[in-house]
Amino acid sequence: MRKSVLIVTLAFLSSYVLLGQELPECGSTIVQESELEDNTLFQRRLFNLESRLIVGRTNGMELRDGEICVIPVVVHVLHVGENIGNGSNISDAQVQSALVALNEDFRKIEGTNGDGNGADVGIEFCLALRDPDGNSTNGIIRSDASSIPSYLDEGIGVGQGSGADEVTVKSFSVWPKDDYLNIWIVNEIEDNDGGSGIQGFAYFPFNSVKDGVTLLHNSFGTIGNLKNYTDMNRTTSHEVGHFLGLYHTFQNSTDCDETNCETQGDRVCDTPVTVINSSCSSPACSGTQQIENYMDYTGQTCKNMFTEGQKVRMRFTLFEERGSLLESLGCVPVSENDASVSSVNYPTGSLCSGNIFPEVTITNYGGQDLTSLEIQHSVDNGAIESFDWSGNLAPGASELVTLPLVSVGAEPIYFMQTRLLQMEELTNTQVMMLPSQDFL
Ligand SMILES: [Zn+2]
Numbered sequence: 001m002r003k004s005v006l007i008v009t010l011a012f013l014s015s016y017v018l019l020g021q022e023l024p025e026c027g028s029t030i031v032q033e034s035e036l037e038d039n040t041l042f043q044r045r046l047f048n049l050e051s052r053l054i055v056g057r058t059n060g061m062e063l064r065d066g067e068i069c070v071i072p073v074v075v076h077v078l079h080v081g082e083n084i085g086n087g088s089n090i091s092d093a094q095v096q097s098a099l100v101a102l103n104e105d106f107r108k109i110e111g112t113n114g115d116g117n118g119a120d121v122g123i124e125f126c127l128a129l130r131d132p133d134g135n136s137t138n139g140i141i142r143s144d145a146s147s148i149p150s151y152l153d154e155g156i157g158v159g160q161g162s163g164a165d166e167v168t169v170k171s172f173s174v175w176p177k178d179d180y181l182n183i184w185i186v187n188e189i190e191d192n193d194g195g196s197g198i199q200g201f202a203y204f205p206f207n208s209v210k211d212g213v214t215l216l217h218n219s220f221g222t223i224g225n226l227k228n229y230t231d232m233n234r235t236t237s238h239e240v241g242h243f244l245g246l247y248h249t250f251q252n253s254t255d256c257d258e259t260n261c262e263t264q265g266d267r268v269c270d271t272p273v274t275v276i277n278s279s280c281s282s283p284a285c286s287g288t289q290q291i292e293n294y295m296d297y298t299g300q301t302c303k304n305m306f307t308e309g310q311k312v313r314m315r316f317t318l319f320e321e322r323g324s325l326l327e328s329l330g331c332v333p334v335s336e337n338d339a340s341v342s343s344v345n346y347p348t349g350s351l352c353s354g355n356i357f358p359e360v361t362i363t364n365y366g367g368q369d370l371t372s373l374e375i376q377h378s379v380d381n382g383a384i385e386s387f388d389w390s391g392n393l394a395p396g397a398s399e400l401v402t403l404p405l406v407s408v409g410a411e412p413i414y415f416m417q418t419r420l421l422q423m424e425e426l427t428n429t430q431v432m433m434l435p436s437q438d439f440l
Contacts, residue, residue, distance in 0.1 A: 025297060026235075027158045027189065027201030028242045029251075031166075031210070034159050035203070042206045045321075049204070049245065053316060054262055063315045065122075071318075072128045072330025073099065074137075074180045076173040077217075078145040080152050080187050084345055087225065088187035088194075088217040092343065092361050092398050094224030095140050095185075099127055101222050101233035102240060105294065108305070117292065118305025121314055123244070125181065126331040127396055129365055132175050136334045136365035138342045138398060143173045155188025156214060158201060162191040170209050179328035181243065182212030183236075185220055194218050195227075199235045202242040205321035213239045234300040241295050245317030246310055249296045250276045256285035266295070268309035333395055338366035339373055342398060358403040364393040377403060 024030075035042045053061075075098075079089035106121040127139030146152040150164040157163025174182055189198045200215040219230035247266040258264050258273035265273050271293060275284045280302035283289035291298045292305045306314070318325070342363040347356055358377065364370035370393040378384045387403050 025197070025199050026238060026242075026248070027198040027214075028203070028239065029248065030160065030198075031158050031201050032203060035206070035208075035210075039206070042204075042208075045206055046204055049317065049321060050267065052320065053267070053313065056316060057262060057312075061312075061316055062319070063312060064319070067122065069123045069315070069318060069326055070331060071123065071125050071322075071325050072180050072328045073125050073139060073183060074128050074131075074175045074330075075140050075183045075185060077140060077142045077185045078151075078156075078169065078173065078187070079142065079217075080146040081144050084142070084343055085224070088185065089142065090185060090217050090221065090224050091345075092138065092140055092363075093400065094221040094226075096127070096221075096398060097223045098221035098233050098236055099125055102236050105233070105237040105304075106240075106306075119308045119311040121306055121311045123314065123318065125240075128175075128180060128330040129333045129396055130329055130331070132179065134334065136338050136340070138363040138365065138396070140342075141173055141175075145169065145172050148172060151187070154191035155194075156184070156186045156190075158190055158198060160190050163189065167209055170212070170214075174209055174212075177209075177211045178324040179330050181240075181325065183220075184212065184214045185217050186214060187217060189214070189216055192216075199230060200239045202239040204242065204245055205317065213243055215239060229300065232300040232303075234294060234303045237294045238303075241306065241310070241314070244314035245321070246295050246306075246313055248276075249290065249293050250274050256287075268307065268313060270307045270309040271295075331396070333365060333367035336367045337370075339364050339370050339393075341375065345400060355405055355407050357405055360401050360403065361398050362389065362393070362401055363398040364395055367395050369394055375401065375403065377406075 036046070075095050077089060077095070079087065082089040085091040103124050106123045106125070108118045108120045128137055129139065131137040148164045148168055150157070150162070151169060154163045156166055156169045158166065169186070170182070170184060173184075188194050189200070192198065194216055199219040200213065202213040203211050205211065213236070215236060216230070218225050218227050219235040220233065222231060222233050249266050249271045251266045253265050253273060253275050256273055256275065261267070261269035261273070272288055272290050273285065274289060274296070277284050277289070277291050277296045277298045280291055280298050283291055290296070290307075291302055294303050294306055295310070296303070340363060341360045343361045344358070345361055346359040360375065362373065362375070372388070372390040375387045375389060376384050377387070385404070385406070389401055391399065393399055
């Protein structure tokens with residue numbers, strides 16, 4: 001047994017040297033190598049998973065084919081004080097666009113999401129509707145993390161010398177890993193100014209506050225504050241692939257040869273052996289290549305698939321190592337009829353006078369479609385204005401609502417309070433009170 005463990009360890013270290021020459025676009029190998037060196041429990045858990053996979057391939061494994069698995073997600077937006085929608089404080093709409101795109105990549109169903117290439121992994125992701133305390137939530141938690149040492153200027157670190165301490169950053173806002181996939185949205189990674197270099201990183205299952213997915217704010221989603229080479233959400237799909245036990249397709253490969261596809265490379269037999277691919281048109285290895293795989297380093301426009309073998313690894317990992325996520329109540333609404341203003345988008349900051357059209361985001365926290373509601377708001381504790389909204393919001397969905405013109409007087413302090421009336425079982429009269437929004 002001891003000999004086998006050593007073999008696994010050495011194999012990982014070889015890839016570390018390969019990737020250590022420069023910071024790659026995904027930091028998962030770096031952080032996992034570091035963990036493997038320091039954490040024997042992580043090492044043994046990973047080795048055990050690999051052993052069970054090999055046994056399972058021979059003796060059969062329960063993959064619950066046809067069952068759609070749903071993983072609750074909480075997105076921690078760790079911004080640096082910007083208003084919602086600016087810089088790293090990405091909008092609700094951007095977060096939601098990421099979940100939509102993520103689900104499309106994991107549910108390849110011909111006719112519904114374009115190309116129809118690759119495996120339908122049968123795993124979906126939902127923004128949490130219930131927080132760890134049992135309260136309603138839209139699954140998006142915003143925190144100004146600029147007080148964490150080095151975070152404001154360098155973002156989160158992955159142990160390469162710059163950036164804030166990873167555990168400190170993640171401990172700032174984290175939900176129980178057994179019930180939620182934690183996704184941390186950060187301003188920078190390793191002082192990269194949100195530009196090139198590491199775009200995200202993730203871990204195989206292990207017992208640590210680090211467990212989860214970290215992504216640059218401008219590599220997450222398909223609308224909003226995004227770079228033109230990371231605006232298709234492929235980074236998220238790639239990192240969630242790691243979270244569910246996938247290696248890079250070029251894992252441990254220094255040449256284009258492989259003798260045992262179950263124990264070498266990415267340990268998946270229907271991904272051709274390869275070294276890092278960066279071009280969509282010129283594969284690094286000859287023969288039948290797969291530059292389309294989400295777990296390679298090619299540009300986002302040619303990535304469009306997981307394979308059936310990767311699907312097996314992910315479902316096996318989910319059932320064996322992350323099964324508690326499937327028992328979570330995170331995406332079970334607290335009640336059938338429940339909605340609220342989840343954020344005030346405008347005005348923000350200082351505002352002392354003028355005529356404005358306030359903007360708020362409403363979220364359906366309930367289990368039924370929301371079709372109508374009444375928003376009440378007032379200025380300076382003045383007369384309450386009512387606005388009737390109607391539409392169709394699915395459970396968990398949000399929408400930006402522009403309220404009618406509000407005239408703000410010449411007083412030096414502007415004050416707005418937003419209340420929301422929401423459908424009750426039969427009478428549409430349940431009242432929800434929001435905290436007052438005070439704009440000094
Ligand atoms: Zn990666």
